[in-house]
Amino acid sequence: MMGDDGDDATGVATKTRARTQRPPMYKVMLLNDDYTPMEFVVHVLERFFAMNHAQAFEIMLTVHKKGLAVVGVFSYEIAETKVAQVMDAARRQQHPLQCTMEKE
Ligand code: TYC
Numbered sequence: 354m355m356g357d358d359g360d361d362a363t364g365v366a367t368k369t370r371a372r373t374q375r376p377p378m379y380k381v382m383l384l385n386d387d388y389t390p391m392e393f394v395v396h397v398l399e400r401f402f403a404m405n406h407a408q409a410f411e412i413m414l415t416v417h418k419k420g421l422a423v424v425g426v427f428s429y430e431i432a433e434t435k436v437a438q439v440m441d442a443a444r445r446q447q448h449p450l451q452c453t454m455e456k457e
Pocket of ligand 1: 383384385386387388389390391394413414416417450451
């Protein structure tokens with residue numbers, strides 16, 4: 354019979370194996386702007402992305418110099434939550450900081 358690990362019409366034995374599906378992952382990115390204080394960005398990275406001060410400072414500087422940086426990769430729901438937390442904190446402090454997500 355044709356199909357999984359059978360002979361196909363050419364007589365060549367073929368095998369197909371069900372592969373484990375991994376859930377799609379999403380990059381969470383921070384965007385640079387001219388107004389959000391550096392200390393606020395560092396604080397956000399420490400608070401919502403579990404970074405220590407040195408890591409947070411380094412990523413903040415990368416965003417500042419390059420325009421954006423990936424700050425983490427998460428499942429859809431976690432990524433959505435992180436973006437919402439950052440955008441909420443920025444809005445409450447009236448900073449224009451932007452955070453977005455993109456499928457990996
Ligand atoms: N460019 C900002 C400044 O000079 C700092 C900054 C860094 C803003 C990272 C946003 O995602 C950002 N105050």
